[in-house]
Amino acid sequence: MTDYTTGYNDLKQVEMAIKAAQRMVGQATMSMDDDQLKAATQALQQAKNQFQHAISHQTGVDQQFFEISSELIERIDHQLDEAKKK
Template sequence: MKREIHSGYNDLMQVEMSIKTAQKMVGSATMSLDKDMLDGAKQAVSDAHARLAEARHQATGVDEEFLRRCEQELQQAEHQLNEALK
């Protein structure tokens, strides 16, 4: 029977990468105001929220500061996107 070792580090890196991707997509989409790019940015923000929620669910407590910073970065990107969509 093969046992997989679960590392919270990989989960946290995936959260960080998904937020960085969302930030870049939001930046590009809000500069161009292209509808397809804005839709893609919305999806990237949604995906990042899902990854962040999953990481919070599995968090050990030592990750709280990291997760809080990620949440703030994601909220800023989401706010920028929402302003562009008005």
């Protein structure tokens, strides 16, 4: 039971970190403010770290969740990279 609860919490943290990064990157890319871009970069890194932690500690968890999360992180990363190039 503990493993299931821990696994669920890990996945929830990944989901929340990705959503936070999405919001911050969206705001930063609209404003193009350097401080917001830095904060968005940190939020994205935190989401990546949470994702890697969850992957390394999960067995038999919904593979689709990890695929969707990975795609979201890649899109957010790309959006942020494009904004930084401007």
